[in-house]
Amino acid sequence: MTDVSAERRSDDDTAAPILVERAADRVVVTLNRPEKRNAIDQAMVDALHEVCAELEVEPRTLIITGAGSTFAAGADIAQLRERRAADALAGINANCFIRINELPMPVIAAIDGYALGGGAELTYAADLRLATPALKIGNPETGLGIIAAAGASWRLKEIVGEALALELLLTGRVLNADEALAARLVNAVHAAKDLLAEAHALADRIAANDRDATIAMKRVVRAPRAEHPRVDLEAQAELFESPEKVRRMTEFLERRSKR
Known part of the structure; x- marks a missing residue:
């Protein structure tokens, strides 16, 4: 496994919305709002755009994971509640996830625990998804009076098929790890202690190729x-x-x- 720890970003870990570790062939991004279950807010989106700008110039595999025992429990509801039509049309999360999806090299999501709403849509933007047995993934947005508008409406059906995608998006049903694996929404399930190592092993296999x-x-x-x-x-x-x-x-x- 490539050692990325030596090039960890020097930002204050407690304040940075994401943590970034860099190696010659990969970048690891850790969503870093564990006190908010890594809810995706504007600062996190801005930081993800910065990483994308870097990887568009110097392509490397990207691994995205979450601090603590949650990937991302959703978008920040307090911010969403204050957003209006102009914010929706700006596609704040959608455009960020599109940029991640369109990175030149593969994107791997290493998912522990909850990946809901915008957190689930961020995983859908990845090329490969690894999870732990604690996975809970889905899109409950209609229960909050909105829709899943950051990629679920088109990416999810491409991954699992339209029938299951419609069921999940219309009912808000959340899948566990076994259900997500059976639907091929995730590529593999690993113990939490092995999750990041398995993501690096996958990145190693990619790095061995041209x-x-x-x-x-x-x-x-x-x-x-x-x-x-x-x-x-x-x-x-x-x-x-x-x-x-x-x-x-x-x-x-x-x-x-x-x-």
Whole structure:
């Protein structure tokens, strides 16, 4: 596992809305409002935008987790209560999560405990989701007189299918870990003590591959169906000219010849 602890951000841990740890091939973001069960507020959104700006320039895998035993229990309700139509149209959380989703390299959500409302929508923006047996994930927004408008209406049905997405969004039903795993809403469930290590192990597997190929793979998977196979072939054409492709394939052939 890559050691990220040495490059931890120097901000006051008790005040920073997120904690950021950096390594050459990954960045770990910890949502850091444990006293509010990591409720997503404006300061946290602003800090996440700063991380996105960094990773758009220097692509690395992003791991997102939460301080304490909660990922994020939702958006900050006190702030939401004061927001009006103009705030909704500004897409404060939605645009942040879109930016996270569109990062060049993979995003891994390591989810312990509650991931509700905006917290759930943040996990939906990730490419891969790992959870603990304590997971409780869902979107109870309609019970608060609003809708899940930060990505759930389109991402959730892409992940679990429209029928289940509609059930969850219309009823507010919360899934536990076994239900989320069965629905493939999460990729795997691990003990809480192992969660971050397993997220790093996943990041290690990604880091072992060619970064340019990984970026291209994520981009073409996300491309609209009408753009295939053109986008695949254009990406492959670029990679076929890469010295890294030649190096990796040469090493593969040499290893095979020695068997």
